[in-house]
Amino acid sequence: MGSKKIWASYVAMVVVQFAYGGSNILIKIALNKGLSQLVFIVYRHLIALLLFGPLAYFLERKQRPSLSLPTMIKIFFLSSLGTTIHLNVYYLGLDYTSPTVASSLSNVILGFTFVMALLLRLEKVKIESAKGRAKVCGTLICIGGALVFTFWKGEYLFKGFTRSPLIDIHDESRGSIHGSMHHKENWIKGSLLILTGNIAWSASLILQKLVSDVFPAPLSLNTLICFFASLQSSVLALILDRESTSWRLEWDVQLLTIVYCGVVISALVYYLQTWCISVKGPVFAAMFSPLQLVIVGIFSAIVFAEQLHLGGLIGAILIVAGLYSVLWGKSSDSPLQMKVGKDDKNTLDHQTLEINMANQPLSISTNSSEKLALGFLPLIAAIKLETEMEKHSVVAEEFLTIDCCYSRIMMELGTPSNAFHVEDDGER
Incomplete structure (x- = not known):
């Protein structure tokens, strides 16, 4: 592998983490400005559908397998778990908390996925080996760190880099959910919602592996996922959010957030991640996820005047330590990827x-x-x-x-x- 390609993979993953961090910040601001999360998910995936559709048609026209009814049902449930349930619950939790909380708790996804794969016998652990013990201990540390982060705040270490926020994301006029009267309750509630959304995402990763085995066309698969996500979220929005003003878009941060997540996250980030995984492997891509926490944490402390407390710091350290322990344990799971056949x-x-x-x-x-x-x-x-x-x-x-x-x-x-x-x- 050339040195240019190696450096390009590092730069690409840093760009990916900046993009994810930016999406969490923009979504938090847009939700605070009144953006309906249901409508946002519909618009976001419609934009992604317009991007993926033509690419899937022209690039995978010859290799795309026929779509059977059982496969279509699996893709429908995959879309339900990985987009409709995951994003709605995740964004609701983000509305209760902050981008730093969401970025920190997203690092437990690998631990949840490992536990599910272990229960479904898709993952094997040799407890007698050092790397096997690292997987188990890392998962326990990661989940334990998430619990510490959620239920224990502790004393504030410092009150942010600025006295007053440049952008206020705690508008008390919107009621107790977004105000500061029940900040601790909202913190716990939002953290639990984010963890629930991450569990749904972990389950979708397991299902996605099974679907990819029978439908090995990633662009077409993502096109179908975006289609079902738009359809499912549209139904939910029409039932739960009947305000016609929720669908109205203006030239403000809400429109910017929708376009950003539809183009940058669903298109550019997907391409960069897929390329990096093909070049350096999935473990390499996962190693950069804690960088998002650092980026969002610094930005939130400066722009939102977010306060850092002891429980959050200890929980975040445990989560990142557990993540890298699991990554080290999984680093030699698939050392050779040369294919002899088709399966x-x-x-x-x-x-x-x-x-x-x-x-x-x-x-x-x-x-x-x-x-x-x-x-x-x-x-x-x-x-x-x-x-x-x-x-x-x-x-x-x-x-x-x-x-x-x-x-x-x-x-x-x-x-x-x-x-x-x-x-x-x-x-x-």
């Missing part, structure tokens, strides 16, 4: 290798239904496969992977047919 089971890290260095037949077992052919000259192929239990490493001169008839490979290599032997578990 997830056909990765080389799922193969087993038996080899005898004394020119005996080479035996390879694979779960793939496709042939895995290994040719080598002049001694033995260079293979390095990492399995769940141990690492197999064989050093040699050449490695060749060919998807064709075994006998034809033998003829082209000029190698005796008894030099190695391939077994395919899928056809035995």
Whole structure:
């Protein structure tokens, strides 16, 4: 990987965290100015739908699989969890609290996702290994930090960088929900709502993995998610928010927030995250999430005159420490991503290798239904496969992977047919 691409991935993830931090701040200001969260979600996903639709049609026209009814139902529920429920509950919690609270509690998503995957047996933990213990301990620390952050405020450490806020997000004229009379109750209520929204998002990540296996077209998938999100939120808005003025847009911070989240978050951020994950992996992308907390915290202290208290500081430190513990534990989960076939089971890290260095037949077992052919000259192929239990490493001169008839490979290599032997578990 070139140095330019490495530096570009770092810059991209910093831009992503600044974008997420900016969205939390803008949404908080817009909600305080009277923006309906239901209407906001509708407009945001309509903009994203207009962006994703043409791209999905032209770029995935040949690779997009047919859409069956069961898959459509899964995508509908995926949209319900990951957008409609998650965003509505999350934004309601943000309306009760502050952008700093929302950014801090978003770091527990990895812990929630890990617990759900563990319960559904999608994740395996070797408790006897150091990284296995790091996953478990990190998850407990992360969730414990979220509880400390939510239920214990403690003493104020300092009263912000400014005496009076440049932008007031605690308008007492709007009632006790947004005023300061019941600030502690609103803090707990808002934090619990944000945690509930994050749980829904974690569940959607699990479901998204299952949907992606049967519908491997990310642009088309996101187009359908945006369509269902707009439809579901429109129904909720017509039922719960019947004020026609809620749908009226003017040239103010509300319109800016809608356009920003629709274009920057749903389009630019999605592209940058997808590219960074393809280049550096999901663990690399997740490592930058605490940066959002720092960005929003500094901005809120200056612009909103937000006060930092002891409970929030300790809780945030525990959340970030737990997050990095889980990330370290998961850093070696998928070290090799080379595909042999079309399904997830056909990765080389799922193969087993038996080899005898004394020119005996080479035996390879694979779960793939496709042939895995290994040719080598002049001694033995260079293979390095990492399995769940141990690492197999064989050093040699050449490695060749060919998807064709075994006998034809033998003829082209000029190698005796008894030099190695391939077994395919899928056809035995």
